[in-house]
Amino acid sequence: ETGVTQTPRHLVMGMTNKKSLKCEQHLGHNAMYWYKQSAKKPLELMFVYNFKEQTENNSVPSRFSPECPNSSHLFLHLHTLQPEDSALYLCASSQGTSGGLYNEQFFGPGTRLTVL
Amino acid sequence: SQQGEEDPQALSIQEGENATMNCSYKTSINNLQWYRQNSGRGLVHLILIRSNEREKHSGRLRVTLDTSKKSSSLLITASRAADTASYFCATARAIGDTGRRALTFGSGTRLQVQP
Numbered sequence: 734e735t736g737v738t739q740t741p742r743h744l745v746m747g748m749t750n751k752k753s754l755k756c757e758q759h760l761g762h763n764a765m766y767w768y769k770q771s772a773k774k775p776l777e778l779m780f781v782y783n784f785k786e787q788t789e790n791n792s793v794p795s796r797f798s799p800e801c802p803n804s805s806h807l808f809l810h811l812h813t814l815q816p817e818d819s820a821l822y823l824c825a826s827s828q829g830t831s832g833g834l835y836n837e838q839f840f841g842p843g844t845r846l847t848v849l
Numbered sequence: 850s851q852q853g854e855e856d857p858q859a860l861s862i863q864e865g866e867n868a869t870m871n872c873s874y875k876t877s878i879n880n881l882q883w884y885r886q887n888s889g890r891g892l893v894h895l896i897l898i899r900s901n902e903r904e905k906h907s908g909r910l911r912v913t914l915d916t917s918k919k920s921s922s923l924l925i926t927a928s929r930a931a932d933t934a935s936y937f938c939a940t941a942r943a944i945g946d947t948g949r950r951a952l953t954f955g956s957g958t959r960l961q962v963q964p
Contacts, residue, residue: 739891766951776937778953834951835941835950837882838892
């Protein structure tokens with residue numbers, strides 16, 4: 734256990750559905766991240782929150798909407814997704830700092846998303 | 850192209866042999882990190898080496914860093930079947946125009962250790 738939990742672990746949804754992914758960290762960290770991992774592609778950073786402030790939106794389509802209500806929780810709201818959005822979605826956390834976010838990251842187990 | 854690129858993409862060895870994976874990067878770094886991922890799971894941090902360090906050990910892991918060549922290597926000695934996983938290096942890159950940095954990951958090396 735890394736101290737980062739993600740729910741659900743598996744999700745199958747149609748293109749017209751609305752669903753949310755949840756991430757929770759119990760490590761006292763201030764930075765949280767969403768990554769997308771597709772087959773045979775590098776890990777793609779989607780969003781970064783540092784002290785609840787979104788510091789990066791890596792050109793992610795608006796059908797993905799993040800929410801960070803506090804430093805321990807991170808959500809990814811999904812709506813009108815496409816089949817190519819099927820992937821493993823990973824949440825991570827780290828010690829947030831004002832100067833940089835390149836400390837050790839702790840990952841959750843991921844949500845395997847399938848869009849039909 | 851990626852900030853961190855691992856080489857080789859795939860490696861298959863026998864149990865007991867050593868496994869060496871390499872990572873090259875393009876810009877200056879604060880530190881370089883290695884992570885491991887079992888199939889379909891989250892990444893697990895293995896080791897962090899700072900830009901002013903040249904070598905670091907952790908158990909059966911040995912990491913080297915050559916900032917002049919912008920490269921790092923991860924050596925796993927006396928490999929075991931349980932070491933079968935994907936291994937990623939990660940380096941910091943700038944976040945837009947913020948002046949801050951975050952980690953970016955390479956494509957990974959898929960290691961298969963045959964029992």
